[in-house]
Amino acid sequence: xxxxxxxxxxxxxxxxxxxxxxxxxxxxxxxxxxxxxxxxxxxxxxxxxxxxxxxxxxxxxxxxxxxxxxxxxxxxxxxxxxxxxxxxxxxxxxxxxxxxxxxxxxxxxxxxxxxxxxxxxxxxxxxxxxxxxxxxxxxxxxxxxxxxxxxxxxxxxxxxxxxxxxxxxxxxxxxxx
Numbered sequence: 001x002x003x004x005x006x007x008x009x010x011x012x013x014x015x016x017x018x019x020x021x022x023x024x025x026x027x028x029x030x031x032x033x034x035x036x037x038x039x040x041x042x043x044x045x046x047x048x049x050x051x052x053x054x055x056x057x058x059x060x061x062x063x064x065x066x067x068x069x070x071x072x073x074x075x076x077x078x079x080x081x082x083x084x085x086x087x088x089x090x091x092x093x094x095x096x097x098x099x100x101x102x103x104x105x106x107x108x109x110x111x112x113x114x115x116x117x118x119x120x121x122x123x124x125x126x127x128x129x130x131x132x133x134x135x136x137x138x139x140x141x142x143x144x145x146x147x148x149x150x151x152x153x154x155x156x157x158x159x160x161x162x163x164x165x166x167x168x169x170x171x172x173x174x175x176x177x
Contacts (some may be wrong), residue, residue, distance in 0.1 A: 059086035
C-alpha cells in the first residue's frame with residue numbers, strides 16, 4: 001500500500017475514533033492540567049479514595065489521581081484507541097497496582113465502589129446518567145462535573161472560573177431511608 005493511502009486510512013480511523021463517541025456520551029476533549037488539579041482539590045481526592053473517570057480519554061485524570069493524590073483510580077473508555085493509549089500509559093508509568101481502565105459503556109458499569117466520580121459529558125448524557133449514580137453511589141461520594149452540570153442533582157459547590165460543579169448524590173441521611 002502506498003504511503004499516501006496508509007496516511008489516509010490513519011486519518012479516517014482517527015476522525016471516526018474522535019467523532020463516533022459523540023453519539024455515546026461525549027466527544028473527546030481533554031481537560032487542561034490546571035483544571036484536572038482543580039477537580040481533584042474540589043472533590044478533596046486523597047489516598048483513601050477510589051476515583052472513577054467516565055470517558056477517561058487519554059487517562060490524565062486517573063493518572064493524576066494516582067500519582068499526585070495517592071488515590072486508586074478507574075477509567076471507563078469506549079473508544080478502542082484511547083483505551084489502548086491509557087493501557088500503555090499506565091504500564092509505562094508503573095501504575096498497574098493503582099490504576100485500571102475498563103473498555104466499555106459508562107451506562108453498563110457499577111459505581112458502588114466510587115468515592116469520587118468525574119465526568120466531562122454532554123448535558124443529555126448527564127441527565128440520562130444521574131438516576132443511576134444516585135442509586136449506586138455510596139453515602140459521602142462526590143461527583144465533579146466538568147463544564148456541564150447534572151440537571152437534577154443538588155449542587156454543593158460551583159467553581160465558576162473553571163466551570164466545575166460538585167455534587168454529593170447521596171448524603172448519609174439518604175442511606176437511612
